[in-house]
Amino acid sequence: SQTIHQWPATLVQPVGSPLSLECTVEGTSNPNLYWYRQAAGRGLQLLFYSVGIGQISSEVPQNLSASRPQDRQFILSSKKLLLSDSGFYLCAWSWTSILETQYFGPGTRLLVL
Amino acid sequence: AQTVTQSQPEMSVQEAETVTLSCTYDTSESDYYLFWYKQPPSRQMILVIRQEAYKQQNATENRFSVNFQKAAKSFSLKISDSQLGDAAMYFCALKLYAGNNRKLIWGLGTSLAVNP
Numbered sequence: 001s002q003t004i005h006q007w008p009a010t011l012v013q014p015v016g017s018p019l020s021l022e023c024t025v026e027g028t029s030n031p032n033l034y035w036y037r038q039a040a041g042r043g044l045q046l047l048f049y050s051v052g053i054g055q056i057s058s059e060v061p062q063n064l065s066a067s068r069p070q071d072r073q074f075i076l077s078s079k080k081l082l083l084s085d086s087g088f089y090l091c092a093w094s095w096t097s098i099l100e101t102q103y104f105g106p107g108t109r110l111l112v113l
Numbered sequence: 114a115q116t117v118t119q120s121q122p123e124m125s126v127q128e129a130e131t132v133t134l135s136c137t138y139d140t141s142e143s144d145y146y147l148f149w150y151k152q153p154p155s156r157q158m159i160l161v162i163r164q165e166a167y168k169q170q171n172a173t174e175n176r177f178s179v180n181f182q183k184a185a186k187s188f189s190l191k192i193s194d195s196q197l198g199d200a201a202m203y204f205c206a207l208k209l210y211a212g213n214n215r216k217l218i219w220g221l222g223t224s225l226a227v228n229p
Contacts, residue, residue: 043222100208101148104158104159107157
């Protein structure tokens with residue numbers, strides 16, 4: 001079976017500090033990978049998706065970047081955090097098929113102070 | 114542009130009873146998929162049920178079923194024999210079949226409370 005991990009679970013960072021959130025998937029190869037942000041009381045906003053190593057598509061221009069150094073590893077980064085970066089970050093994976101049902105990780109709560 | 118609308122921000126149901134959550138969507142495409150996801154207090158997003166638009170038969174997963182009305186662009190979720198563990202945010206989502214579009218279009222969610 002497939003599992004998806006995210007860490008850390010919770011993070012409190014000062015404004016202007018760097019960020020690195022990690023997501024890894026087990027039990028599958030060459031998955032599609034996704035980063036979402038969910039602000040309090042809001043729906044999900046797709047930030048990035050990747051269909052393969054080194055292949056990143058950005059949906060929303062902002063203070064964040066993503067990288068996929070390995071097949072099942074997806075990293076969300078920032079050089080300098082803003083207050084508006086606070087939120088709940090979810091990583092998801094899907095099969096590389098037309099249906100592409102997305103399966104989500106447990107998420108990371110980020111608070112920027 | 115595609116949109117997904119959940120018109121009920123909050124709903125409640127008594128334990129063991131049935132509740133229906135509404136979702137309407139708009140797309141000019143004919144091939145797409147629809148999903149219901151559940152987000153409990155832990156905030157992990159869990160797939161509840163999915164429906165392929167080309168299938169006329171409504172999808173069912175145990176106590177969860179959908180009423181898919183393609184012409185009306187409606188995709189409601191029915192939860193039967195509600196349990197306390199069903200309390201969560203429920204999100205409706207749309208994905209187009211065609212092209213390289215990897216986006217899920219999300220509704221804003223319905224918060225479901227289950228009363229004992």
